[in-house]
Amino acid sequence: MRKLNFNAGPATLPESVLQEAARAVLEYKDTGISILELSHRSKEFADIVAESKLLVKELCGLDDSYEVVWMHGGGRMQFAMIPMNFASEHNAAGYIDSGHWSEEALEYAAFYGDVQILATSKDDNYSRLPHWPSSVPDRLAYLHFTTNNTICGTQWHHIPATNVPLIADMSSDIFSMRHNYTNYSLFYAAAQKNVGAAGVALVVIRKDMLKRxxxxxxxxxxxxxxxxxxxxxNTANVSGVYTSLLMLRWIKEKGIDAIEKENKEKAALLYDALDNSKTFTPTVTERSHRSLMNVCFTADTPEHEKEFLALCAQNNITGIKGHRSVGGFRASLYNAIPLAAVEKLVQLIKTNP
Amino acid sequence: MRKLNFNAGPATLPESVLQEAARAVLEYKDTGISILELSHRSKEFADIVAESKLLVKELCGLDDSYEVVWMHGGGRMQFAMIPMNFASEHNAAGYIDSGHWSEEALEYAAFYGDVQILATSKDDNYSRLPHWPSSVPDRLAYLHFTTNNTICGTQWHHIPATNVPLIADMSSDIFSMRHNYTNYSLFYAAAQKNVGAAGVALVVIRKDMLKRxxxxxxxxxxxxxxxxxxxxxNTANVSGVYTSLLMLRWIKEKGIDAIEKENKEKAALLYDALDNSKTFTPTVTERSHRSLMNVCFTADTPEHEKEFLALCAQNNITGIKGHRSVGGFRASLYNAIPLAAVEKLVQLIKTNP
Structure with missing residues (x-):
């Protein structure tokens, strides 16, 4: 029986995507070859790449001033590549530190260049967003930030314009809402949350950055x-890119507007139950900072925590434990999590009033 | 209908591996979750990694002085990581240049350190192996070479001992024969030839190297x-590592001795047909340099080349074209290519006497 999986990533994929991905492992289209055997230089894979690039541009509202690239190495390779390409001792990079992943990104950057932390909420254990910097030095190579913070459950819902190239780690909220992607000189996402399975990263870069x-x-x-x-x-992760294409088609068919509407509904339902619970407390109290993707909460006692985990397990729910660095609970509500799964979770929360 | 696929990589996988990989995309074991959704921090994935590491060590005859790591980025990321970790301006690295991939590896190394080319067969268009260097400077950080050269079809069948750490790119012949893997301080393989599907690299490193x-x-x-x-x-390519585990189990079940025997049989059959053909000529004339993995050959006229490609297509054979940099034909005979497929190919070769 298929689990209701609230894991933060690798995360739930739509049933239809899994069916098609499984079929392709046996045979991709009528090629007589598995997707796991398909050459990265084949016509078939060129078509997969071309369609996926078109869909990314369409879904993000981008023109040909942007390049779309599928890469190996997940988000962390981007943590390294961004400063390696654009920062140095003489080219300082700015970072906004809003959580674990922002912090790790800036630690990677320090290997390659001068790093300036322009805002941080570390002293609040990242339970809220820092204040967006009121001014950014003009000479910065770029300003890097994380749109959604998976571990502590905060999300930037408004991104101010900046005077330097803006780079966003969108691993956990890309394609989850309407968004002005043209704000960015570069944005990237490890695929295993909203864009597919683990093993590929989507990188979108404005061509003018390639000169820098x-x-x-x-x-x-x-x-x-x-x-x-x-x-x-090099040899692409052919099956990984194909899984991402299947996700992109699913997103397009559903439509970003409908996805955003449902994501807001799912999050409202869960936060509302938590705000009205005596047993459970949402970790992020500032409502305008709350993530629609990762809802973090705690129980009032260790016993209630244990009981709730057991209750979830009995009810076919998995992936509800908080990140090992913070404990508690976390329900990740990415695009492929159906509303019904959230309703089920909320029903269980309400049994512990 | 399943093709006879002689592609150099991504390459043919055994039917049983594909069946099991496809099943896991629908549901991994009885977890209620697809392998594409499985957390890299789950007990299930820890078991996959543990079993795969044990199998690699067993198949390679390695003790605990070696670490086995699955990484992102394919072979080319290793081209970068090896010199990045071990070479510098003051730590020269030695390279043996026996083909396209060796050459690319040393070009990558030049970004990080002083590179010494100790042997090359570039002037022979890599159609033979260079002479293994009779002496290697003691102070070299390491000596890098490619055990099997996929594009021109040569393979080192005897690896002399060296006085500096030896590093081998084994992407195209790992697990294909008995081999003294303890020769190496580090060896690596992009998975998409003999170890699984594209998107993961297997890296095995002797622990003493980690101090260097x-x-x-x-x-x-x-x-x-x-x-x-x-x-x-970071988030592993969970499904990619699992496909590699399926391959490792298949290799273990078949046994390296049996695999080696069959690989020799397959190659002998094909080289023999080519040596006795008036239409086709094997590219590598020095028999002791010939690769058992990639058999490269040419036709006497462009017309015969075209005809043979068409004949292969009619007979359900694919992936037989030579690398775009050299042309002609290439039949890759990795572990998962059945003897019957080679017999079929040989039969077609014999129809053009």
């Missing part, structure tokens, strides 16, 4: 060469 | 931290 690379780098680590090689600079 | 890292590096690019994090330094 500050040091010689081998092709695999060089955005310019990656962008020019159409996602096959 | 020459520069500060962020965790993703640092072998020491990768080795300490048990293949989940």
């Amino acid at each position: 690379i500050v040091r010689p780098l081998p092709p695999m680590l060089n955005y310019k060469q990656q962008a020019h090689e159409n996602s096959i600079l | 890292i020459v520069r500060p590096l962020p965790p993703m690019l640092n072998y020491k931290q990768q080795a300490h994090e048990n293949s989940i330094l």
Whole structure:
């Protein structure tokens, strides 16, 4: 029986995507070859890449001033590649530190360049967003931030314009709502939350950034060469990119507006139950900072925590434990989590009033 | 109908592996979750990693002085990571240049350190192996070479002992024969030829190498931290690692001795047909340099080349074209290519006498 899986990533995929992905493992279309055997230089894979790039641009409202690239290495490789390409001792990079992943990104950057932390909510244990910096030094190579913070459950719902190239880690909320993607000079997402399965990262980069690379780098680590090689600079994760294409088709069919509406509904339902519960408390008290993607909460006693975990398990619910660094609970409500799963969870929350 | 696929990689996988991989996409074991949704921090994935590491060590005859790590980024990320970790201006690295991939590896190395090419067969268009260097400077950080050269079809069948750490790119012949893996301080393989599907690389490193890292590096690019994090330094390519585990089980069940015997049989059959053909000529004339994995050959006229490609297509054979940089034909005979497929190919070769 299929579980209701609230894991923060790798996360739930739609049943229809899984069916099609499984079919492709046996045979991709009528090629006589599995997607796991398909050459990255085949016509079939070129078509997969082309369609996925078109869909990304369409869903993000981007024109040809942007390049779309599928890469290996997940989000963390981007933590390294961004400063490697754009920051140095003489090219300081700005970071907004709103949670674990922002912090790790800036730690990676410090290996390659001067790092300026322009805002942080570390002293609040990241339970709220920091204040967006009121001014950003003009000479910064870029300003990096994380749109949604999976571990502590905060999300930027308004992104101010900036005077330097803005770079966003959108791993956990890409394609989850209408969004002005043209704010960014570069944005990226590890696929295993809203775009597919683990093992690929989606990187979208504005072409003018490719002129700003500050040091010689081998092709695999060089955005310019990656962008020019159409996602096959090396052997692509063919099946991973295909799974992402299936997700993109699913998103397009459903429509971003409908997805946003449902995501808001799901989050409202859960936060409302938590706000009205005597047993459970949402971790983020500032409502305008709350994430629609990752709802974090705690129980009033360790016994209630244990009981609730057991209750969830009895009711076929999994992936509800908070991140090991903070404990408590976390329900991740990515696009593929159906409203019915959230209703079930809310029903269980209400049994502990 | 399933094709006879002689592609050089991504390459053919055994039917049983595909069946099990497809089943896992629908549901991994009885978890109620797809392998594409399975958390890299789950008990289930920890078991997959543990079993795969044990199998790699067993199949390679390695003890606990080696670490086995699944990484993102394919072989090319290793081209970058090896010199990044071990070479510098003051720590020269030695390279043996026996083909396209060796050459690319040393080009990557030049971004990070002093590179010494100790042997090359570039002037022979890599149609033979270079002479293994008679002496290697003691002070080299390491000596890198490629055990099997996929594009031109040569393979080292005897690896001399060396006085510096030996590093091998085994992407195209790992697990294909008995081999003294303890020769190496580090060896690696992009999975999509003999170990699974595209999107993961297998890296095996002797622990003493972890003390020789020459520069500060962020965790993703640092072998020491990768080795300490048990293949989940970041979100692993869960399904990719699982496909590799399925391949490792298949290899173990068949047995390396049986695999080697069959690989020799397959290659002998094909080379023999080519050596006795008036239409086709094997590219590598020095028999002791010939690859058992990639058999490269040409036709006497462009017309015969075209005819043979058409004949293969009519007979359900695919992936037989030579690498775009050299042309002609290439039949890749990795472990999962059945003897019967090679017999079929040989039969077609014999129809053009």
